Amino acid sequence: MTNSPIAWVLNLDVEEEYARGRGYTPKQRIHKLARQxxxxxxxxxxxxxxxxxxxxxxxxxxxxxxxxxxxxxTPWALTHLHNANARVPQPPEFxxxxxxxxxxxxxxxxxxxxxxxxHLEHSVQGVLNTLANHxxxxxxxxxxxxxxxxxxLLFQGEPQSDKELRWLNASIEVAPLVMxxxxxxxxxxxxxxxxxxxxETRWAPPCVQDIDESGAxxxxxxxxxxxxxxxxxDQLQAxxxxxxxxxxxxGYWGPFSVDAFEYxxxxxxxxxxxxxxxxxxxxxxxxxxxxxxxRGILLS
Numbered sequence: 001m002t003n004s005p006i007a008w009v010l011n012l013d014v015e016e017e018y019a020r021g022r023g024y025t026p027k028q029r030i031h032k033l034a035r036q037x038x039x040x041x042x043x044x045x046x047x048x049x050x051x052x053x054x055x056x057x058x059x060x061x062x063x064x065x066x067x068x069x070x071x072x073x074t075p076w077a078l079t080h081l082h083n084a085n086a087r088v089p090q091p092p093e094f095x096x097x098x099x100x101x102x103x104x105x106x107x108x109x110x111x112x113x114x115x116x117x118x119h120l121e122h123s124v125q126g127v128l129n130t131l132a133n134h135x136x137x138x139x140x141x142x143x144x145x146x147x148x149x150x151x152x153l154l155f156q157g158e159p160q161s162d163k164e165l166r167w168l169n170a171s172i173e174v175a176p177l178v179m180x181x182x183x184x185x186x187x188x189x190x191x192x193x194x195x196x197x198x199x200e201t202r203w204a205p206p207c208v209q210d211i212d213e214s215g216a217x218x219x220x221x222x223x224x225x226x227x228x229x230x231x232x233x234d235q236l237q238a239x240x241x242x243x244x245x246x247x248x249x250x251g252y253w254g255p256f257s258v259d260a261f262e263y264x265x266x267x268x269x270x271x272x273x274x275x276x277x278x279x280x281x282x283x284x285x286x287x288x289x290x291x292x293x294x295r296g297i298l299l300s
């Protein structure tokens with residue numbers, strides 16, 4: 001069973017589809033990117049015998065009888081899997097995927113553990129007031145969807161250019177923005193899980209995430225022995241448990257990860273932000289975290 005092939009749609013631009021809604025069609029560069037990442041993921045999430053459904057190819061019937069999965073089971077991805085006659089597990093509704101992947105969804109959860117103070121702003125004036133009241137701080141303003149450092153802009157004080165002001169006005173017209181103070185991050189930890197249709201959650205051990213200066217993912221690797229002490233583990237799991245409970249309550253099932261980070265709090269003291277972001281989909285490090293259990297979960 002665990003040797004059976006899987007047909008994949010790697011819709012890596014899924015945040016764009018969450019934002020734009022039904023009818024979204026990826027740009028051609030996304031298909032090239034998907035092929036590149038398919039090579040990178042071979043040996044972890046993807047097996048050599050798996051089939052990659054590429055929208056540029058003729059896929060009708062190519063995956064008949066094969067389990068079909070997507071990076072995220074959006075309408076665009078499901079259309080191509082069904083066109084290939086893949087056997088697709090029942091996905092959550094698209095509106096649920098959109099909801100649980102919003103930055104504001106994670107922001108609203110009380111993790112029951114340490115967390116970086118951030119809040120939601122619904123108006124340009126509200127943003128400007130926060131910036132003016134805390135001129136010593138730099139703030140990340142985050143749009144509802146974004147990944148790898150995209151969908152956010154860093155501000156200190158009032159907007160310094162027309163470009164920044166246009167970005168702010170255009171963003172707030174679409175949805176409220178999450179305002180998060182910039183801090184010096186010491187290390188990032190990702191905790192991956194899988195929620196089945198019955199609401200049961202399986203957990204992988206926490207992993208270290210290496211990112212570049214822009215916030216883009218470089219690699220995920222298992223935590224070295226002694227990287228986290230018992231208090232670290234308890235706090236991180238409390239944040240991850242709170243995220244999983246919120247996902248289940250919202251009607252989501254499937255793969256997910258919870259990103260946390262340790263940062264310099266001040267006066268030589270470090271602190272955890274135990275619930276930074278939720279990715280309710282596959283991630284580049286999801287299979288690294290689950291290791292040998294990955295294939296059994298995917299085919300269950």
